[in-house]
Amino acid sequence: MPQMNMIQALNSAMDIMLTRDPSVVVIGEDVGYFGGVFRTTDGLQRKHGEHRVIDAPIAEGGIIGAAIGMGVNGLRPIAEIQFADYIYPGFDQIASQLAKLRYRTGGDFFAPVTVRTPCGGGIRGGQTHSQSPEGLFTHVAGLKVVMPSTPYDAKGLLISAVEDDDPVIFFEPKRLYNGPFDGDHDKPAVPWSTHPGGEVPEDYYSLPIGRAEVVSAGDDLTILCYGTMVHVAQASAARLGVAADIIDIRTLLPLDVATLKQSVEKTGRCLVLHEATRFSGYGAELVATIVEECFYALEAPVRRVCGWDTPYPHAFEWEYFPGQKRVMVAIENLLEEE
């Protein structure tokens, strides 16, 4: 099986879709000739042409607006927003337009746009290159929201996103682009070739949107997480020798409630992790869902470990990032409760 890092996997997904479906186009800042500031679209313009892989003006609102129009005219645009921190100028076109077009037209119009954007911290990007705004988009009915944690998932889910007739906001945890970062920044970086998720078929395959994945199984507790935090969770559980059901949410909206429920009913304890700020973050929805679905199985409160409720600071990146230590403390506390 070929090895790919997450950038290569995403590139492969786009390459395949550009090849299979003439209606697929890629548009974004620096995505064309240059191949993207993270090199995710490297080589795609050369291969598929300037009318398929299109450099855009620096106007996120314009990019999304134009992508919607393209979608209405039969294309399947993949719009790249260079950093998730810069998605807000496009927020109106996403929340007011892209998300609601099908509904307001009784199904007569829709725009199958995929918005790809790198998110998350751990690269010393400070407050404008580190944000995790996924929670905001999960509050917008009509959107699907995806965040993969491995190259294998990234490719399969991106292909599904492009094929999906509904709009998908596709978050890419940039700290995972080159390796399965587990939160320990002092450790030398590890490449994807050391991780089974780095084994990625060359060819077309897709993974279902709407399905969470149990990435490791155990009876002690359930850990709900996605993106980078999946790896932090695994490392933390391993270090503690705890047997955890670690569930990679993968598709934040729609949420795979059944998988979550099954696990928490088994373990009775649940920890929720994300890198985004805690207050009103997506983790709140996970907690609320678990409480509503599994209250009587719960042996302890559902706890959250999240980014602090501050902007992402440059210097205190590792104090901010919800790393192994915080996760381990939370696991230990949770197992001791009652």
Added chain:
Amino acid sequence: MPQMNMIQALNSAMDIMLTRDPSVVVIGEDVGYFGGVFRTTDGLQRKHGEHRVIDAPIAEGGIIGAAIGMGVNGLRPIAEIQFADYIYPGFDQIASQLAKLRYRTGGDFFAPVTVRTPCGGGIRGGQTHSQSPEGLFTHVAGLKVVMPSTPYDAKGLLISAVEDDDPVIFFEPKRLYNGPFDGDHDKPAVPWSTHPGGEVPEDYYSLPIGRAEVVSAGDDLTILCYGTMVHVAQASAARLGVAADIIDIRTLLPLDVATLKQSVEKTGRCLVLHEATRFSGYGAELVATIVEECFYALEAPVRRVCGWDTPYPHAFEWEYFPGQKRVMVAIENLLEEE
């Protein structure tokens, strides 16, 4: 005590602040000569002048951006966004700039901007005149988020918002402008003069940001709500003859956790209400907070009654609105649980 409806109370708050503090200005679409599409700024330009109450171009991003600059230059702008549904074009200036300015400058710069905007449904406004996007703003560190439920609170909280050195997003439940709407749309409209919250002092007073209010006390359960849903909660509890602690959150961020906790520890049962869509809404944060703070006191799962996870529809407004019936069913179920 004079009687005011919520529009008059808000108008009075702005009038007083424009009079007391020469640095206060009001800016927004149609707020000047015309006095606002809801008449909230009626008469203010005539009284305080064109340079204090300023009609703006139709550009919400520009309004917020300019207000930030004004704030940096020593003014205290009150920016009106005509409908909360139209706040998204200003989202970037709010989330990236207004919220983070103090932090990123180590406290050297800040912009004391208040953003006022009417929200919520019940006026047949369809999907673009009915939204309740407050949840999104509560996920942005650096903002304060307020929503009053009576004229009295509206005036006192708006004055506090204007005086606050931090940015405040001030949501006005427009269905409450003229009367304490309790969700029963078949009933003739009731004016504020029938409600104690309609008694509003003419003069200056302020109410603290960061404090929830127990609007009625009871041991059966706790109902957490804000805006229009406070009145729906009261009517529903009354119809059922249930003794509920009904807590008007009022300040969504920062949240008055202590008041919530005290109540739920007493009642052991908690219902969360809002008009906004449910998934990843502010109610999720309330549920998560209650679970984290009061888990061992809970006798039943915390339940939510919210807007459905769809855009706000025009025709099915009353099927969409979380009215008394849904609230009563939820209360009954909640009291029966276990």
Added chain:
Amino acid sequence: MQVSCTTCEGAMSNKPTLHIPHPPARPGDKPDFSYVALSDPGAVDRPEVNTSVRAMAYLSEELIRVMDDDGNAVGPWHPHLDERDLQIGLRHMLLTRLFDAYMVRMQRQGKISFYMQSLGEEAISVAQSMALRPTDMLFPSYRCQGLQVARGRSLVDLMCQCLSNTNDMCKGRQMPVMYHWARGKIFSVTGNLTVQFPQAVGWAMAAAIKGEDNIAVAWIGDGSTAEADFHHALTFAAVYQAPVMLNVVNNQWAISTFQGFAGGERRSFASRGPGYGIASLRVDGNDFLAVHAVTEWAAERARRGHGPCLIEHVTYRAGAHSTSDDPSRYRPRDEYASWPLGDPITRMKQFMQKSGCWSDDQHEKLTAELTQHISESWQDAESYGTMTTGPFLDRSELFEDVYRDMPAHLIEQRDELRRLIGED
């Protein structure tokens, strides 16, 4: 080249003061439209469609007019339409106006919840629609009902949308006038201003990518030019030379604010275009012939690969902003009577009568015919349900079309609502 006046109208100051635009007249004042820059009918040059933007920049500040005050059609922009087309044009305009008036009445009677009329602006939608191909895609604002009428939409369908009944193409989900028509290639109207502008550019980019020669056409108001999406649209249209026609309907007002609050005090809205490298024209929006000619010209330019156009239509919002608005609070009640460009239907009729292809008698007959057509359509529309009487849309429509396939959480919510209603 230098003149000594300041950029700021009025007194010269030696200190910055915040300039506040003022409309020339407020309630009680005598209407004053001296600020509207006019050109003489027939006076403005008509360049070839492939003229460079730079060479035609002057067109963004002139006013292209064909009909003069006496009902003659003059000058190089005269489109020389045949009788049949003129009659169709007049019919569509009249139908639009009568339909609007009827619906305003229905709103007053409480039969629909809200309405927005296009009174005084009918020439724009109708003439533009007629000058385009049926395969061109239209991205309307909420004041473009003439597009629907001119493309042959059944009034019953429009009425049913306003009634949110079982025949509503929006399935009850939108406020009145937020029509769309997929088969007729008319995009969905939304409450959010200006958002359709970059969408139209994207649609046009896609047409160019696919190698098709259909163009996209979009409309916004003068006030809406201040929104970000105006700039996005112009930038993207210029950069990619998208085959798109971007229309600004300058009807002088944006709810209560005068067009000066969008920058119209300083320069025409059309004159924004040349700075982006976009061909821009300013046209008498109440002159059916001029609007038709300009639209044909711009469509040909775009279709032949010579790039986008920005068109400013100078007109006047003769009615209230919407049925929720009372314009007598912010402008003279009788302002429309002084509008220098008259009424589009009156002028068209005058021109046709002068050309000998129309008579008062025909006009009266047509009015009667259309009036009857409208009230019959209303009967028909009501048969699909009204706000108070059935048939009603199925309530589970509330949950359809949020996604293509309904996800589990919406199925649950739908079922919850069903249970709740079952308990009624």
Added chain:
Amino acid sequence: MQVSCTTCEGAMSNKPTLHIPHPPARPGDKPDFSYVALSDPGAVDRPEVNTSVRAMAYLSEELIRVMDDDGNAVGPWHPHLDERDLQIGLRHMLLTRLFDAYMVRMQRQGKISFYMQSLGEEAISVAQSMALRPTDMLFPSYRCQGLQVARGRSLVDLMCQCLSNTNDMCKGRQMPVMYHWARGKIFSVTGNLTVQFPQAVGWAMAAAIKGEDNIAVAWIGDGSTAEADFHHALTFAAVYQAPVMLNVVNNQWAISTFQGFAGGERRSFASRGPGYGIASLRVDGNDFLAVHAVTEWAAERARRGHGPCLIEHVTYRAGAHSTSDDPSRYRPRDEYASWPLGDPITRMKQFMQKSGCWSDDQHEKLTAELTQHISESWQDAESYGTMTTGPFLDRSELFEDVYRDMPAHLIEQRDELRRLIGED
């Protein structure tokens, strides 16, 4: 007036095709700047500061230049600065350049995490800063370090920001180069492009409201003009006639994309202004004297109440976009050598030598002095802490300044972090 070329460069087609802007040269190609429209030094007229926007529209497409190729200062824009000012200007430019070079080296050595230099663009920040009053408020982009230098900011402070150490004015919260200086009236740099443009307009509106005559001045890049806030700023500045100077630094590139992707292929960026009714000028950004003169002119215009200005500075980004960028992937390595407007420091030096107020010897001495000043500053800066050695900022700074007063939930989170660290 009509010309037969199409709006689309290259072959004329009879069908719309998606136009894709191309830079004239890619890696391996011979640099080609023939697309840059130049005027002769001294050739462009200098109108009175109260000239109407319309009457001075031509200035948005000319190129105001003062220094000619031989180091003479010519024409009506010659600011006739005195020797002392010239020497100060050169000193600031040189200091900015040497500081940048030093900091790039520090980044390469891993001592700071990131850096952005302003190589080749020093004249703009420095000359503008010198032509303004110290009470004017500056809203910089990330490539305006010359403003800090010219306003007398200590290099130690700038370095400490890049080090996120205990003397960092941002308290460790921002990436390197995101400086601010409240006392020096320099606003905070942010990663979000263009957001400062409408903020500057709002600041200027407030100045006008308060009746003060300080103006606001803001900078963005060519690529950043595509963002919504460019349009917001121009609209608000025009409507309220705000005393603001809006600068677009057109350095030909926006990371890997050529200025054509912001619309620069069609028309100068300055030419966006007149369509909004804003006085606009295009200036040789590598000509210290021209930038100084234009800035003085625009500042006086704004300060005297004649309204806002848009200024395009034509320059070239001589370095990489940032230390994360490798421009040899998308443009010829040696492009800068062919840039028709030369290097700002070389040209200033040549002019001063020709005027007899500067010598090679002085230049060498100055270079040595500044170099030493920089490395001494670095020693100093490091004494406040480095990325790896103390002193370190107190970690609870993480939670300060989110709000003026720390709310309960942040106190709790701060205490949680303290407990966690205590367990170290």
